Amino acid sequence: MAGETAFHRDDRPVVALCGGIGGAKLALGLYHVMAPGRLTVIVNTGDDFEHLGLRISPDIDTVLYTLSGLADPVRGWGLAEESWAFMNALGRLGGETWFQLGDGDLATHIERTRRLGAGEPLSQIVEDFARSLGIAARILPMSDDRVRTMVDTDQGTLAFQDYFVRRQCQPRAKAVRYEGAEIAAALPAALEALADPELAAIIICPSNPYLSIDTILAIPALRRALEAARAPVIAVSPIVAGAAIKGPAAKLMAELGAEVSSAGIARYYGGLIDGFVLDAADADLALHVGCPTLVTNIIMETLADRRELARKCLAFAATGKCLDDR
């Protein structure tokens, strides 16, 4: 939707698109300020990979753990009060230890792998996990088909976790590709959620556009659904003052030749968004964004910050007008 105003009522549904840690913070804020059952989170699965014979879905799990209140508040990923006996024992046996898997976290991977092996779709497994963890929101993988985020680098083409975790983003990125996205079927429930005429807003969380959001949008039906949605699409910048709030966004963007700024992110999303949320530190960039902006504090340190930003995003979506909320 563009140019139209919509009034946000508390009980109208909202869809959020997100990747991992940064995006999940805003998803948690939305979850807290909305009525139970009205939030749908469409999550990137391009980072999913097989490790030690297990299917790992890092972003899905970050959202599950964050919304259930089980996430580690310091690391942002994994479970709070996690223990590491498995990793220690694996190292003792000569196994691969570059990807940290906590003892409690392993249950998620083992049970998911078992159920996938039994032929169940990922979406059903995630739905059951969310219910088991008491989450009153819908968490949807973008697709039940495999999409693999690959990074072309000066050291060859790397699978995402190889680039991101094992090599800590050190190789110089040349391009990011989403293998399988073109032929992946968008999750039907995600398409339905985006097409819901009651939808109050579609929030693109402050995740890395190249590594999280574009992976979702690379599935043709999901991009079309976002373009066709009647609800306002609001993106929140993952960049503040030219630096990524979290993760490798800035380094990667610079290597890909993109402008590392909030305005650059907004232009990257282009005609897809109806509003853009950027930090007070970037207020002077608001004029260069090309759509209505909300200028506010977007760094979410506390739960109160997450709720506050969520509330402001929903209010912004409802007005459709520029707001300066510094």
Added chain:
Amino acid sequence: MAGETAFHRDDRPVVALCGGIGGAKLALGLYHVMAPGRLTVIVNTGDDFEHLGLRISPDIDTVLYTLSGLADPVRGWGLAEESWAFMNALGRLGGETWFQLGDGDLATHIERTRRLGAGEPLSQIVEDFARSLGIAARILPMSDDRVRTMVDTDQGTLAFQDYFVRRQCQPRAKAVRYEGAEIAAALPAALEALADPELAAIIICPSNPYLSIDTILAIPALRRALEAARAPVIAVSPIVAGAAIKGPAAKLMAELGAEVSSAGIARYYGGLIDGFVLDAADADLALHVGCPTLVTNIIMETLADRRELARKCLAFAATGKCLDDR
């Protein structure tokens, strides 16, 4: 070997056959009193099963953990100072929790499953694990092929772990079968170890004959190798005063119509053994055994008990004569 005496020197190799907890105690004693690298333990894998998508080898792991000094001294299975975050988290997700898997123990199962999936034989994996854990003995699965111990009961045919752990041996057993044993290839290294002309003794550890030792002997080449071995074969009773030292041997034996006594065990092994070790409490049964006997304390509570029984078994094998060591 029968009727021949052999003199045990400390540096001559010994082969032990064993199942899990009870048998591993004597294997540990042998390991401690022998020169490094001279002990070979052939381990039952009929209890192996797939659980949560993981390949579990309970007896192999008990021997690995026991000989490396990592075993929990109270439970007898699993790792000392184990934590259970995985099981708790699995329960929270609605997974199956009837088989306890500790956090550190999981590394063994996950790494084994990964390597089996990559096409490596179990024996190679166990050899590497033993080396990683610093074990100076050879631990050999009886076969790299699958053999499955099945228990025919009044509640139908049950896989061993289903009978043993999930149903806690409650169903009434009618027969025990070793599926796949007839066509399983004995591990070549096990056959070589049994045929070694230098071998000082073959010790059948005090494991349940029906559920552990017979599984090994059900592989035709292994039974033949034991029958053909020049070294004396010494079995240690798992029964003391009509009761199993550990595990469900007594209940199962009674249900199968066997005589629940040390003498019954000895007769069950029959012509296969050259000597039988029974507890002082069963001294009056020694005359009914049908082969030379060693009467001594066979209940191993401490490490000193394990070493002591191991020493006595080796000395007994060397003399080939009845001994009363009460």
